[in-house]
Amino acid sequence: MSEEEQESGPVPHRAFWTGSISIGLVNVPVRLMVMVREHAVSFRLLHRKDGQPIQYRRVCTRDNREVPWEDIVKGYEVRDGEYIMIEREELEAVRPESDRRIRIDRFINVLEVEPVYYDRTYLLVPDKSPDAYALLMEAFRRKGRAGIGRITLRTREYPALVREYQDALILITLHYPDEVTDPAAVEELSTIPEPGKKELALAERIIDDLTGELDLSGYHDTYKERIEELIQKKMKGETVHVEKPKAAEARELMSALEETLAQLKESR
Amino acid sequence: MAGDQRVGKVPVTNLDRILYPSPGVSKKEVIEYYIRSAPRILPFLSGRALVLQRFPDGAGGQGFYEKDAPPGTPDWVTLFPHVSRTAGREIRYVVCDSPDTLIWLANLAALELNIVLARTDDPETPDMMLFDLDPEPPAGFPEAVETAQALRELLAELGLSPFVKTSGRKGLHVVIPLDRSYRFDETRTFVHAVGILLSGRLPVVVSELSGTHTPGTVFVDYLQNAAWKTMIAPYSLRATGQATVSMPLSWEEVRKGVMPEDFTIRTAISRTGDPWKGFFDQAERLPEVNNE
Numbered sequence: 001m002s003e004e005e006q007e008s009g010p011v012p013h014r015a016f017w018t019g020s021i022s023i024g025l026v027n028v029p030v031r032l033m034v035m036v037r038e039h040a041v042s043f044r045l046l047h048r049k050d051g052q053p054i055q056y057r058r059v060c061t062r063d064n065r066e067v068p069w070e071d072i073v074k075g076y077e078v079r080d081g082e083y084i085m086i087e088r089e090e091l092e093a094v095r096p097e098s099d100r101r102i103r104i105d106r107f108i109n110v111l112e113v114e115p116v117y118y119d120r121t122y123l124l125v126p127d128k129s130p131d132a133y134a135l136l137m138e139a140f141r142r143k144g145r146a147g148i149g150r151i152t153l154r155t156r157e158y159p160a161l162v163r164e165y166q167d168a169l170i171l172i173t174l175h176y177p178d179e180v181t182d183p184a185a186v187e188e189l190s191t192i193p194e195p196g197k198k199e200l201a202l203a204e205r206i207i208d209d210l211t212g213e214l215d216l217s218g219y220h221d222t223y224k225e226r227i228e229e230l231i232q233k234k235m236k237g238e239t240v241h242v243e244k245p246k247a248a249e250a251r252e253l254m255s256a257l258e259e260t261l262a263q264l265k266e267s268r
Numbered sequence: 269m270a271g272d273q274r275v276g277k278v279p280v281t282n283l284d285r286i287l288y289p290s291p292g293v294s295k296k297e298v299i300e301y302y303i304r305s306a307p308r309i310l311p312f313l314s315g316r317a318l319v320l321q322r323f324p325d326g327a328g329g330q331g332f333y334e335k336d337a338p339p340g341t342p343d344w345v346t347l348f349p350h351v352s353r354t355a356g357r358e359i360r361y362v363v364c365d366s367p368d369t370l371i372w373l374a375n376l377a378a379l380e381l382n383i384v385l386a387r388t389d390d391p392e393t394p395d396m397m398l399f400d401l402d403p404e405p406p407a408g409f410p411e412a413v414e415t416a417q418a419l420r421e422l423l424a425e426l427g428l429s430p431f432v433k434t435s436g437r438k439g440l441h442v443v444i445p446l447d448r449s450y451r452f453d454e455t456r457t458f459v460h461a462v463g464i465l466l467s468g469r470l471p472v473v474v475s476e477l478s479g480t481h482t483p484g485t486v487f488v489d490y491l492q493n494a495a496w497k498t499m500i501a502p503y504s505l506r507a508t509g510q511a512t513v514s515m516p517l518s519w520e521e522v523r524k525g526v527m528p529e530d531f532t533i534r535t536a537i538s539r540t541g542d543p544w545k546g547f548f549d550q551a552e553r554l555p556e557v558n559n560e
Binding site: 250254259 | 273274283284303304306367
């Protein structure tokens with residue numbers, strides 16, 4: 001990972017969608033970029049014996065013979081083990097048409113949308129017409145409002161929120177209400193007791209003591225960092241012995257023990 | 269599994285479990301403390317039956333005494349079997365004679381290591397004598413300090429040079445290494461007699477068990493001078509909020525202003541010197557005490 005990348009987040013992706021934000025009769029041409037990229041180290045599976053990559057094959061569960069793509073069709077399980085086949089053309093026919101528009105229905109307070117509804121975040125960049133983009137962004141900022149509407153991405157239509165974020169417009173796709181669990185429907189939660197006054201006062205005091213400003217910069221994906229370190233070592237030809245979690249602590253204790261043993265030997 | 273971790277040959281578990289919540293001392297730190305203290309503490313543990321006080325839920329939790337070696341004790345741990353008349357059965361005491369055993373004990377969260385006052389080769393013959401100075405509120409550590417200094421003076425007049433340590437709780441332990449030619453009833457009588465003499469000199473001192481709960485006094489407890497009774501080992505941790513240590517002190521340190529909380533797992537390591545070094549090389553003989 002380069003230094004720069006650590007400073008300012010991942011290098012932006014190229015735009016993957018071009019269209020426009022439509023508010024009534026007004027259109028603001030934009031392009032959509034993926035904004036959040038989770039860092040994960042990807043591995044391939046190998047055959048330990050000879051180091052060759054492992055391959056997945058689509059085989060028929062009846063005779064274990066490989067099935068070519070053109071003979072594969074989607075099935076919907078109606079009952080256990082019983083399917084109806086749906087052809088690609090049939091799916092195409094009902095697919096929502098992407099009209100390359102982000103249709104804004106109304107303007108709301110940004111804070112009205114519960115973060116649990118947030119799905120994915122995209123960066124909107126101006127396409128050809130920066131003036132319209134800048135105007136919309138500035139208006140959002142001044143009013144503290146955001147647009148709520150719909151977008152069709154690939155095969156799905158999503159509710160979407162368009163808002164200003166650090167001198168840019170972003171789009172957040174949202175979950176449908178029926179995709180989000182209603183806590184009231186969870187049995188364990190309907191029976192939780194009222195906390196005692198004393199306990200509550202104590203809990204509040206603990207919260208007050210630890211209250212501070214949000215700073216995520218102190219959080220790191222230490223697992224990923226260690227994997228990268230491991231890969232670097234391996235590339236340099238160092239042998240990596242398999243370590244159990246927390247081995248570092250045991251190692252520290254081991255060196256303390258070695259020092260002590262040396263001390264005991266000396267005084268003997 | 270966490271059991272795969274080892275320090276030397278000793279399997280260790282849950283190293284990041286917090287055993288002292290308020291100073292945030294983890295089991296790892298406790299194990300490290302005992303490893304680093306091994307050269308100082310082992311002379312007082314080896315060749316001696318140990319009574320463990322274990323605190324698996326940390327110092328704030330309920331600890332338990334353990335005389336018998338716990339189930340799963342590794343075969344390399346030295347055990348001392350003894351048929352106890354009071355228990356009516358054989359007790360297998362742990363004998364801690366190596367850094368490995370210390371690590372094993374620390375991993376069991378045996379924070380408090382209690383030692384008997386005699387050796388395994390002759391458990392009825394004491395090799396040390398204990399004056400346990402126990403202040404009763406509102407008397408506290410300052411009164412214990414005052415008592416210890418007066419006791420030291422008195423013992424010096426009798427030709428004895430005692431050692432001193434904090435109990436790690438509220439009192440002080442004044443200890444004399446002994447030539448192994450006395451019985452426990454003799455040392456007990458001697459400590460009791462000295463307590464009576466001391467109470468004549470210092471009004472705060474109580475020498476009788478019946479007076480122990482008199483507020484504002486310091487009891488010179490002689491009763492621990494008995495076979496199979498124990499004392500917290502010098503340099504043992506205590507299960508106190510501050511992670512205090514039963515700390516050996518030089519007599520110069522036993523003065524106004526010193527507090528048990530000055531000596532904790534964190535401060536103990538940085539102490540230079542060992543005021544109890546060569547303890548057993550200075551074994552004393554008991555003088556006659558005129559108890560008039």
